[in-house]
Ligand SMILES: *[C@@H]1O[C@H](CO)[C@@H](O)[C@H](O)[C@H]1NC(C)=O
């Protein structure tokens with residue numbers, strides 16, 4: 214099939230698809246929230262490293278970035294690697310075949326030096342839709358008296374992580390500081406996670422409108438600093454933000470049967486790439502060859518050549534990864550193809 218007919222087939226299948234299943238990734242067992250009593254105020258003891266915060270009067274000044282003019286975009290044919298574990302050390306070589314690395318903003322200086330030095334498109338990951346209690350700027354949250362910043366905990370393994378009010382000036386100021394930090398680190402783009410609070414028991418009445426407004430805010434702040442921005446999951450709002458993002462990052466769109474939601478990205482004059490991650494079935498069992506092949510086949514059917522799928526922990530090694538190719542899953546690349554993944558230890562959840 215040539216490209217136009219692939220796109221046409223994708224568009225047709227998209228129009229036949231019934232309404233997207235609103236994804237409630239964290240509301241189902243085993244990820245149900247455990248502390249869903251909305252907290253009006255957390256007693257803070259941690260220090261806040263952001264200037265202008267905390268502001269106990271609630272009179273926070275947020276200066277919005279100027280209208281962006283030009284910013285960095287990944288090539289539509291980029292191969293990618295996602296390494297979100299905060300203590301993983303990543304080193305790249307120029308010829309490792311990977312164009313885009315998506316790494317935690319709190320990765321080590323050596324990790325940034327290696328990837329940027331090798332000319333990689335470095336995407337800085339942070340959670341924009343939740344507060345994580347182990348982050349260095351944790352002490353900046355929830356001083357915004359009179360407004361509710363924190364909602365339910367995310368649940369499951371993320372019980373120390375809380376949905377945030379994405380309309381709060383305080384939350385936006387914290388995220389603006391993170392975006393500035395990403396720019397200072399030399400990141401090419403940001404990957405703001407947990408943009409889909411609206412689909413979860415969030416405790417702060419988050420809506421799709423809130424997320425759309427938040428994407429536009431984050432996009433302006435990132436692009437005006439020369440960086441691109443992803444849309445992470447949040448497929449329900451994708452049609453509303455196609456001009457505000459530069460690529461997609463997805464988890465399990467094959468497994469959830471919703472990769473076709475990206476057709477608006479691929480129908481653009483310059484199609485946007487999508488970096489998709491498939492985890493082992495149910496995120497706990499080993500991959501079987503059959504399941505991996507099916508996953509890759511679906512991935513290619515949907516968006517090739519603009520959708521790239523990595524199979525995480527394939528086939529049995531904790532940190533191994535396989536890439537879907539036209540011939541099916543590539544042989545597992547030990548350690549995800551990373552040259553020195555010194556933080557990649559047995560039993561670690563890869564991202
Ligand atoms: C890494 O994240 C975990 C939670 O997943 C946290 O407990 C730990 O303190 C973090 N480590 C660093 C160095 O930030």
Ligand SMILES: *[C@@H]1O[C@H](CO)[C@@H](O)[C@H](O)[C@H]1NC(C)=O
Pocket residue numbers: 360361362378379380381382417418
């Ligand atoms: C979220 O923040 C906005 C802006 O400060 C505020 O108007 C709204 O009431 C807050 N939401 C909740 C649930 O408190």
Ligand SMILES: *[C@@H]1O[C@H](CO)[C@@H](O)[C@H](O)[C@H]1NC(C)=O
Pocket residue numbers: 421422425450452453
């Ligand atoms: C998002 O876009 C869709 C399709 O164009 C539209 O129907 C919907 O109302 C928009 N949602 C919001 C919250 O603006």
Ligand SMILES: *[C@@H]1O[C@H](CO)[C@@H](O)[C@H](O)[C@H]1NC(C)=O
Pocket residue numbers: 497498499529
């Ligand atoms: C995955 O496969 C390995 C090697 O065959 C085996 O030791 C391990 O128990 C399997 N894990 C699960 C969850 O089935």
